[in-house]
Amino acid sequence: MIQGYYFPHGSSRRLLASITVDDRGFLRLHDEQGALLADGRWQQLQISPRLGSTPRFLDFADGSRFETSDNDAVDGLQQCWRQERGYHLLHRLESHWRLALASVVVVAVVSWWFLTIALPYAASQVAFVLPASALDRSAELSLSVMERIALKPSTLDEARQQQLQGLLVRLLPQSPAYNYRLLLRDGGAFGANAFALPDGTIVMTDQLVALADDDRQLSAVLAHEIGHVEARHSLRQVLQGSVIMVIAAVMAGDATAFGDLVGGVPTAVMDASYSRDFEREADRYALTLLASQGVDSEHFAVLLERLAASHDQADDTDVNYFSSHPPTAERVAAARAF
Amino acid sequence: MSDNATSPAVTVVAKTEAPIRTFTFRFSGDGGEFFKIWIVNLLLTVVTLGIYSAWATVRTSQYFYGHTKLDETGFQYLANPLSILIGRVIAVAIFGLVMLAASFQPMLYGVLMVLAIPAVPWLMVRAMRFNLRNTAYRNVRFDFVGTYGEAAKVFLLYYLGVILSLGLAGPWWLLQTKKFFINNVRYGDHAFDCSCPTKEFYILALITLGAIIPVLLVTVLLGWIPVIGQIVIFLAYLSIFALWQSWVRNMLFNHTRLAGDVQLSSNVTMFDLAMLYAMNALLVVVTLGIALPWVMVRTAKFYAERTAVQAANLDRFTASQNQVAGSAIGDEVAGVFALEVGI
Ligand SMILES: [Zn+2]
Numbered sequence: 001m002i003q004g005y006y007f008p009h010g011s012s013r014r015l016l017a018s019i020t021v022d023d024r025g026f027l028r029l030h031d032e033q034g035a036l037l038a039d040g041r042w043q044q045l046q047i048s049p050r051l052g053s054t055p056r057f058l059d060f061a062d063g064s065r066f067e068t069s070d071n072d073a074v075d076g077l078q079q080c081w082r083q084e085r086g087y088h089l090l091h092r093l094e095s096h097w098r099l100a101l102a103s104v105v106v107v108a109v110v111s112w113w114f115l116t117i118a119l120p121y122a123a124s125q126v127a128f129v130l131p132a133s134a135l136d137r138s139a140e141l142s143l144s145v146m147e148r149i150a151l152k153p154s155t156l157d158e159a160r161q162q163q164l165q166g167l168l169v170r171l172l173p174q175s176p177a178y179n180y181r182l183l184l185r186d187g188g189a190f191g192a193n194a195f196a197l198p199d200g201t202i203v204m205t206d207q208l209v210a211l212a213d214d215d216r217q218l219s220a221v222l223a224h225e226i227g228h229v230e231a232r233h234s235l236r237q238v239l240q241g242s243v244i245m246v247i248a249a250v251m252a253g254d255a256t257a258f259g260d261l262v263g264g265v266p267t268a269v270m271d272a273s274y275s276r277d278f279e280r281e282a283d284r285y286a287l288t289l290l291a292s293q294g295v296d297s298e299h300f301a302v303l304l305e306r307l308a309a310s311h312d313q314a315d316d317t318d319v320n321y322f323s324s325h326p327p328t329a330e331r332v333a334a335a336r337a338f
Numbered sequence: 339m340s341d342n343a344t345s346p347a348v349t350v351v352a353k354t355e356a357p358i359r360t361f362t363f364r365f366s367g368d369g370g371e372f373f374k375i376w377i378v379n380l381l382l383t384v385v386t387l388g389i390y391s392a393w394a395t396v397r398t399s400q401y402f403y404g405h406t407k408l409d410e411t412g413f414q415y416l417a418n419p420l421s422i423l424i425g426r427v428i429a430v431a432i433f434g435l436v437m438l439a440a441s442f443q444p445m446l447y448g449v450l451m452v453l454a455i456p457a458v459p460w461l462m463v464r465a466m467r468f469n470l471r472n473t474a475y476r477n478v479r480f481d482f483v484g485t486y487g488e489a490a491k492v493f494l495l496y497y498l499g500v501i502l503s504l505g506l507a508g509p510w511w512l513l514q515t516k517k518f519f520i521n522n523v524r525y526g527d528h529a530f531d532c533s534c535p536t537k538e539f540y541i542l543a544l545i546t547l548g549a550i551i552p553v554l555l556v557t558v559l560l561g562w563i564p565v566i567g568q569i570v571i572f573l574a575y576l577s578i579f580a581l582w583q584s585w586v587r588n589m590l591f592n593h594t595r596l597a598g599d600v601q602l603s604s605n606v607t608m609f610d611l612a613m614l615y616a617m618n619a620l621l622v623v624v625t626l627g628i629a630l631p632w633v634m635v636r637t638a639k640f641y642a643e644r645t646a647v648q649a650a651n652l653d654r655f656t657a658s659q660n661q662v663a664g665s666a667i668g669d670e671v672a673g674v675f676a677l678e679v680g681i
Pocket of ligand 1: 224
């Protein structure tokens with residue numbers, strides 16, 4: 001016998017009731033006084049799936065409903081008269097502590113694999129399928145925004161500018177796949193800085209030029225920026241970032257109470273982590289390219305140190321050098337060990 | 339507390355001839371039990387590359403609805419996981435395309451954002467309708483009858499008024515949005531009615547603004563102390579947030595009735611709510627998110643214990659119309675765009 005509440009169709013009226021099922025699967029629902037309120041076959045009930053200790057709702061064909069907390073009795077009858085393997089298995093999964101703890105490990109490992117291996121790999125595959133011009137529009141836009149907020153025309157004289165243009169030309173491959181060009185600008189708030197736009201535009205500030213005491217140091221910077229362009233880092237960052245954002249948004253929509261907390265932090269952390277990976281990749285590209293031209297990697301190391309020192313003096317924000325970077329000490333050590 | 343709750347004999351008993359009882363909500367879920375459900379949800383979602391997330395949503399909702407009990411009867415969440423899945427696929431596709439448009443075609447993105455503005459009220463109405471139509475208590479479904487026109491009026495037209503009044507109409511507008519959500523909710527054939535006076539929202543806005551001044555002072559005075567300063571500032575802002583949230587909730591509930599004479603009530607205090615938020619944040623951060631299920635359960639318990647209904651009995655509500663569930667698309671799109679549709 002299953003004790004519970006009976007709700008007739010069409011109102012919120014509630015009656016204490018009990019269900020008995022005979023050995024042919026025929027059920028009878030009686031109220032407290034023993035009056036018969038409903039009957040029928042157990043198989044014809046619509047029964048909500050087992051979910052921990054939440055009450056079960058048994059729906060009759062006429063729209064009336066029976067609610068009970070006697071989950072075990074309902075499960076027993078379900079096993080007897082109807083096999084609902086899916087939800088039964090789900091409940092078994094959901095009621096084991098050891099399994100729950102193992103799940104924590106599996107979820108952590110699979111998420112880690114997805115975020116650090118699968119997603120970057122897929123993004124790099126897609127990035128090279130898309131046309132090289134995919135990000136041209138946004139490159140134009142970001143350049144015009146930066147010109148408006150910080151960059152001013154360069155104060156370097158024409159001869160010096162020509163020299164620097166020559167540095168870039170010497171580094172480029174035979175038939176470059178991108179329209180490489182070097183823009184020299186007064187960095188303003190950006191200070192000593194260089195960055196590459198996905199269409200092959202490389203911007204270098206006067207302050208960075210002043211920081212170097214050997215043009216081979218500037219070649220190293222240009223090689224690093226070419227590395228970003230050749231590896232399509234902007235495009236890969238966009239693709240990876242979009243997937244992360246979508247996942248975070250779905251999670252936020254899901255975990256009603258803690259949406260923002262769950263969504264915001266990992267997005268920022270993952271973005272920074274991806275851009276650090278890209279910096280390391282661009283560094284490796286630069287060191288290889290420099291070595292092929294007989295330039296000592298020490299020049300790269302020296303410039304990195306000078307950059308770090310100049311930014312420590314200016315202010316303590318890490319955002320100056322375009323985006324999140326690995327620690328300078330690590331990059332310098334990698335360059336010297338190359 | 340409303341006048342009605344303290345002197346029920348005058349207004350209500352005369353009609354129903356039964357004494358008014360207070361039914362307090364109770365949440366009977368358990369953190370450990372929900373943790374196991376939560377982690378299996380996560381596991382299957384990850385393993386099925388997100389497809390299971392629709393079932394996970396339904397199971398989570400069913401757990402929280404089912405354990406939310408009023409007069410020993412649980413609430414019921416009736417949404418079909420399949421329709422949530424379809425809605426979610428559409429939402430993810432739209433969201434992903436918009437994200438990519440932002441990078442590849444910044445101009446197109448701008449145009450899309452402008453076009454999205456009139457869609458916001460539609461999303462909100464659909465989300466409310468989906469959630470309420472899939473909620474039942476005592477075999478009677480809820481519903482949401484707000485129309486797109488009304489929503490557009492409140493969220494677009496009235497909002498324009500807020501901008502034109504330089505924010506002075508802000509509290510009034512906030513109350514209008516809350517009333518739009520509450521007054522369009524139906525339980526069976528019965529309407530909710532929120533009669534919260536605009537004056538109270540202005541008083542609350544003034545008090546909150548007044549409370550921000552000492553908090554700013556604390557920020558200036560203690561902001562430089564490395565760790566302790568940051569914790570104090572966090573707690574100070576948390577208190578302001580808790581002050582606002584608890585007060586708004588109490589005010590709305592205590593001025594809301596169902597079917598004319600069933601009074602809702604809420605008594606969340608600012609201190610309790612600030613403690614809840616602080617503890618929750620601490621638990622989630624310290625355990626790297628593993629404590630989230632416990633946090634969700636203790637939050638549900640917290641609100642349930644502080645919410646009640648005053649009525650002679652809960653047997654008399656009727657549901658004569660044939661109620662059908664709405665599509666999940668509005669709900670899920672709204673969810674993914676992280677629109678908080680909260681009362
Ligand atoms: Zn770089």
